[in-house]
Amino acid sequence: ASGRRLGALRQHLRAAAASPAASAAQPALPEGASTPALTQSLSAEQRSAFLEDGFLIIPFLDAARLEAVRGAVEARVALEGDHGGWEGGHSGVARRLCNLFVKGNVFAALGVEPVMQEAARLAVGRDDVIWNAMNFHDPIPGEVARQHIHADRGFFPQCRGYFNAVIALDDLSAENGATRLVPGSHLRPWPNQQPGNELVHITRAPLDDTLDDVPGQIQAECAAGCAILTHGDLWHGAMDNHSSGTRRVLHLGFACPETRPQYEIAGALPDETRVLFPDCSQLAPFVNWWR
Numbered sequence: 001a002s003g004r005r006l007g008a009l010r011q012h013l014r015a016a017a018a019s020p021a022a023s024a025a026q027p028a029l030p031e032g033a034s035t036p037a038l039t040q041s042l043s044a045e046q047r048s049a050f051l052e053d054g055f056l057i058i059p060f061l062d063a064a065r066l067e068a069v070r071g072a073v074e075a076r077v078a079l080e081g082d083h084g085g086w087e088g089g090h091s092g093v094a095r096r097l098c099n100l101f102v103k104g105n106v107f108a109a110l111g112v113e114p115v116m117q118e119a120a121r122l123a124v125g126r127d128d129v130i131w132n133a134m135n136f137h138d139p140i141p142g143e144v145a146r147q148h149i150h151a152d153r154g155f156f157p158q159c160r161g162y163f164n165a166v167i168a169l170d171d172l173s174a175e176n177g178a179t180r181l182v183p184g185s186h187l188r189p190w191p192n193q194q195p196g197n198e199l200v201h202i203t204r205a206p207l208d209d210t211l212d213d214v215p216g217q218i219q220a221e222c223a224a225g226c227a228i229l230t231h232g233d234l235w236h237g238a239m240d241n242h243s244s245g246t247r248r249v250l251h252l253g254f255a256c257p258e259t260r261p262q263y264e265i266a267g268a269l270p271d272e273t274r275v276l277f278p279d280c281s282q283l284a285p286f287v288n289w290w291r
Contacts, residue, residue: 162232
């Protein structure tokens with residue numbers, strides 16, 4: 001990228017660091033209730049930046065809604081205990097929860113937000129996107145949680161398009177392990193040492209070690225309440241938490257209809273959630289994968 005482009009990216013990241021949750025305190029929201037997302041739709045400039053850079057950081061949750069989501073997450077962590085994350089695999093280096101779509105309307109409401117659906121359609125390249133996963137991830141301070149640099153779409157057979165939103169529940173910084181990503185890498189071959197699906201037969205980008213820093217990588221530092229929208233072909237990876245506090249995020253994944261969800265969503269979704277959020281019928285269709 002040119003110096004001008006890198007300067008614009010740094011300015012973009014600095015702007016994103018301004019907390020969207022800095023408004024006056026409001027009463028905690030009851031479960032399932034929702035204030036509108038701080039970003040309802042993407043501007044033409046934001047859409048262009050997302051397609052060029054492969055990521056975009058937006059204000060998303062206001063102070064009240066952020067506290068409601070945090071409270072629901074911590075309550076669920078306490079409820080599931082050591083079994084947390086069982087649907088998608090345990091992790092000894094992070095607190096984890098999976099399939100949050102079916103574990104409270106406060107979570108399902110995030111997945112039907114118009115800006116999330118808009119960004120997913122932009123990344124996937126079609127209108128009929130479906131939910132793939134909603135997981136909670138909180139790397140334990142001092143544990144080795146750094147991931148190989150990777151592109152999400154490569155992990156899913158038959159996947160023609162993928163989108164992931166990282167919703168920050170805490171301020172994300174270099175110290176506590178803000179995600180590293182490589183702007184513009186979604187337009188390049190995937191890294192080597194990366195799984196691939198049978199639809200993609202491309203030369204891999206040679207890297208000596210995908211755990212190492214990658215030329216051009218940055219860390220997506222932002223305030224709690226922001227969402228980092230990422231293209232499914234963007235190179236990225238989690239980092240170690242060197243702080244003494246939490247680094248809580250939600251991962252919200254969408255994909256094309258040919259992509260199998262990470263676990264059963266449609267059959268486990270409560271009827272009250274489907275009634276409250278009619279978009280669930282399209283985002284979590286009943287298919288034969290899990291029957």
